[in-house]
Amino acid sequence: MTFANPIFLWSLLSLIPLAAIYLLKVRPNRKPTTAYFLWQDIFQERRSNSLFQKLRDLFSLLLMMVAFLAVAFALAKPVWQADDQKDLVLVIDNTASMNAIDSLSTRLDLAKKAASEIVESLGGTQRCSIATVSDRVRYISNLTDNPRDLLEAIAKIQPTEIPFRDGALNEFALSETKDTAPSNDETRVQTAAKTTWRTILISDGLVADIPDSLELLQVGGSAGGNVGIVASDIQRLPGKDRASALIQLASSFDAPVEVEIELSVGEPDNVVKIIPTTVQPGINKALVFELENAPQGRWLVKLVTATDALKSDNRAFLVLHPVKPIPIRVAAEERFFYENSVLAFSGAGGLLQLVTTGGQMLVGQGELGIQLGESAPDDFLAFRPAGQSPWWSEVGDEIEVKLPRATDEDHPVIRHIDVTSIPFVGARRVTLSPAAEILVRAEDDTPLIWRMSQAGKSAVVVNLDPLDSNFYFSAWFPVLVYSSATHLAGRTDELKSTWRTGEVATLPGKDNSTSTLTLPGGETTTLENTRNTTMRQTGHYEIQNDAGQWQAACSLLSPRETLIDNQKVQANLKPIRRGWSPVAWLTIAAILFVTCESVLFQRRKVG
Amino acid sequence: MLTDPNFIRRLDSLYLLARKVLSGSLQADRKSMKKGTGITFADYAEYYMGADYRSIDWRVFAKFENLVIKLFEVEEDATIYILLDQSQSMTGKFDYAKQLAAGLGYIALNCLDRLAVYGISENLTPLLTPCRGRGSVMPFLKGLQDAQTGGSDSQFNTCSRLFQARHQRRSVVIVISDFLFPTGFDDGLSYLQWHKHDVYCLQVQNEADTRCELKGDIELECVETSQRRRVTITPREAKLYEQAVANWNQQLARSCAKRGIGLASTTPEISFDRVIQDILRRGGLVA
Incomplete structure (x- = not known):
């Protein structure tokens, strides 16, 4: 000592x-x-x-x-x-599996209790930091030796419904790699610094890729079996009100378990289908079935089982999205090609719809004859720029393009297109405003395809003559029309029937739009200038933005979290003190002895 | 101050009350206890072997053919002895005891009885030699006033024997004490009564005697023998002590009642003249 x-x-x-x-x-x-x-x-x-x-x-x-x-x-x-007095980083796993009931309390409670015991053992003589991990590592407290701050930080940790994300603990692995491979003075200094701290992951062990530098303090292990939904989907089938549903179950029980699957639509008590089934140990084969008269809107898949350790994987929230095609009007001399390129994607469930008046998007050539204004469509796809237009400032001589070059190959407009195979015949020198986003350039940097937004309107301009270049006959022509239309309308990403918790959802709408999100609990949140949001709560969401009103859903759907059996997990925790520190024990002893002496003193004074 | 004029006036009041209550002298009150020869007829009694033939009432025999003898009041000098406890245990209540002794002695001297006062502690100490008459009042009061507590251990039984050795004539003996004698009081009282004294006990105890306010670790010291003992007094011990004192006083009351000895218990909180008035109203110094 x-x-x-x-x-x-x-x-x-x-x-x-x-x-x-x-x-x-x-x-x-x-x-x-x-x-x-x-x-x-x-x-x-x-x-x-x-x-x-x-x-x-x-x-x-x-x-x-x-x-x-x-x-x-x-x-x-x-x-x-025996203690090496290193600074501690306690990483508490608060993924969904930590909500499993284990010995009458949740695994998260057991983890928090274990963390508290470690903090209490420090007795203010050792620094410690508290963090949580689910989809990523979040630090709850700074490095401090104040036990009260640390205990308060531990108490603040709340359960989540987010599964563990692979690589979430990589930041510890990276520091280890950097620190254990000193190659120069700087890294040697880092190595010396590294030896002064110790990271302990307090978890049920249902995580992947634990870096060697992390010690695992395993909690739980006596929980009963668990049955849960690990995959679920619902999609509209061709034909009126027909849909196909997919449900996949998993079980951590050693024996088959009889369960019932309830499907409800709209309100949770509006059950439309009950499917009795037997769940085998492990991940089961998916159940796929068709639903007649399946209305669009909210769906709930509920698993009814007698005994279950984890509740959050017993429900899957789904949305059967309505068909909302993008209305497109064509304004060009060669209407045939444009109209057919739109019609190619306007079949059952298609995203494009050809209209003759109005429309959200206008496709055509040249100036398109339309100035920006409230009556103008929201988006434009223009070929063969000519004359004056808000989307270019000056059109010059024709150029010969030998080797077009994509500046951003992953851009939604061109990511499905091989731009080098497009003959940019009829391309002209153009001058663009600095706000234009050039997607494809010629070898002399002449813009060939660009995207531009102004006054609430957006446009994609393709600098070629589709007739001279025979681009109408190219397979990339309808693809370019489709990609441009979905991109400009903010419909590039598929609207899933449900997202997994922790997954980043890309909402419909334009990049710079403002979306109001109503969470499952009824709270509302606003997303400014972004369409991406991380789904953290299971349940149904309401979305309102410039692209309209939408519904979304989020469910756990994680085999790792559902299969909660952690008996085979190997903990690698080195000896560590837990419980009260010597200071606390000495203080208690002192109080005890003073109390005993007070009793004797009291007897001496007052009998 | 026992010789203070105000105090003497209070004594005078007591004497006047005594005359009124007793309708004469204290001696008359005492005569009912003793029968013998004299000139004043007192009562009849059955004749018994050895009785004086001269006292047979022949008229009664002639009328009823029963032999009865006539009894006459005894005529003798009445002597009152006050045995005043002057042991260390009386510290704190000794002045009060002296006031009581002064009141009773004043009445006796005014009634022309013989009066003697002794202090009792480890020995019998004369405080006032036998005297009679009003002229002895001031010496009596001064003697009382000068009396101090002392001695190392009060021995009531020894003092009783010493007293009997000095005064063998029957008399009225008034014992003023707290009766907290380590060797007890039974032998002393029996001894005095055995020798035909009219004994009257006046017990004076204050709250320090009967209640225990001590708590915790203390060193108890006997006020008379200076014996010491370290003890821890809990509420239980305090209760036991109070019970022991109550038992002791109860034992004194039983002992007095058994022997026909008058007993009055008082505390310094009650004025001495009120105590004496009560004694007189109850019929004097009789059981």
Whole structure:
């Protein structure tokens, strides 16, 4: 055992005056009595306690000395010699599987309790930091040696319904790699710094890719089996009100389990289908079935089982999205090609719809003859720029393009297109405003395809003559029309029937739009200039933005979280102190001894 | 101050009350206890073997053919002895005891009885030699006033024997004490009564005697013998002590009742003249 503040051991000298005071103090007051003989009779009966009476003052002195010793040692902050005194980082797993009931409490509660015990054992002599991990690592407290701050941080940790994301602990692995491979002075310094901290993951062990530098303190393991939904989907089938549903179950029980699957639409109690089934141990084969008269809107898949350790995987929230095609109007001389390119994607469930008036998007050539204004469509797809237009400022001579070059191959407009195979015949020199996003350039940097937004309108311009270049006959022509239309309308990404918790959902709408999100709990949140949001709560969501009103759903759907059996997980925790620190024990001992002495003192004073 | 004029006036009041209550002298009150020869007829009694033939009432015999004898009041000098406890245990209540002794002695001297006062502690100490008449009042009061507590251990039984050795004539003996004698009081009272004294006990105890306010660790010291003992007094011990004192006083009351000895218990909180008035109203110093 060593002492963090050994200077306080000098306080042991206080034992000397204490003993002196005690020896003086224990002399009792003398009281005269007129009936001494009566007192003698009374105390003759109590002679059996005389030994204790004689030694009581000594006991009292000894108790006070021990109490003083305990206080002196507590002030000196003793620490166990076995401990390496490294700074600690306690990473508490708060993924969905930690909500499993294990020994009458959740695994997260067990983890928080274990973390609290470690913090209590530090006794303010060692620094520690608290973090959680689910889809990523979040630090709850700074590195501090204040136990109260750490315990408060632990108490703040809330359960989540987010599954563990692979690589979430990589930041610890990265630091390890960097620190354990010193190649120069700088990394050697980092290595030295690294040896001063220790990271402990407190988890049920249902995580992947734990870096070697992390020690796993496993909690739970006595939970019963669990059955849950690990995959679910619902999609519209061609034909009116027909849909196909997919449900996949998994079980951590050792034996088959009889369950019922309830499908409800709209309200949770509006059950439209009940499917009794037997769930085999492990991940089961998916159940796929068709639904007649399946209305669009909210769907709920509910698993009814007798015993279950985890509740959040018993429900899957789905949305059967309505068909909302993008109306497109064609304004060009060669209408045939444009119209057919739109019609190619306007079949059952198709996203494009050809209209003759109005429309959300206008496809055509040249100036398109339309100025920006409230009556103008929202989006434009223009080929063969000519004349004056808000989307280019000046059109010059024709150029010969030999090697077109994509500036962003992953851009939604061109990611499905091989731009090098497009003959940019009829391309002209153009001057663009700085706001234009050039997607494809010629070898002399002449813009060939660009995207531009202004005054709430967007456009994709393709700098070629589709007739001269025979681009109408190219397979990329309808693809380019489709990609441009879905991109400009903010419909590039498929609207899923449900997202997994922790997954980033891309909402319909334009990039710079503002969306209002109503969460399953009823709270609303606003997304400014972004369409991406991380889905954290299971349930149904409402979305309102410039692209219209939408519904979304989020479910756990994680085989790793559902298969909660962690018996085979290998913990690699090195010895660590848990429970109260020596300082706490010494303080308690001191209080105990002082209390005992107070009892004796009380007896001496008032009997 | 026992010789203070105001105090003496209070004593005078007591004497006047005594005359009124007792309708004469204290001696008349005492005559009912003793029968013998004299000139004043007192009562009849059946004749018994050895009785004086001269006292047979022949008229009664002639009328009823029963032999009865006539009894006459005794005529003798009445002597009152006050045994005043002056042991250390009386400290704190000794002045009150002296006031009681002064009141009773004043009445006796005014009634022309013989009066003697002794202090009892480890020995019998004469405080006032036998005297009679009003002229002895001031010496009596001064003697009382000068009396101090002392001695190392009160011995009531020894003092009773010493008293009997000095005064063998029957008399009225008034014992003023707290009766907290380590050796007890039974032998002393029996001894005095055995020798035909009219004994009257006046017990004076204060709250320090009957209640225990001591708590915790203390060193008890006997006020008389200076014996010491370190003890821890809990509420239980305090209760036991109070019970022991109550038992002791109850034992004194039983002992007095058994022997026909008058007993009055008082505390310094009650004025001495009120105590004496009560005694007189109850019929004097009789059981």
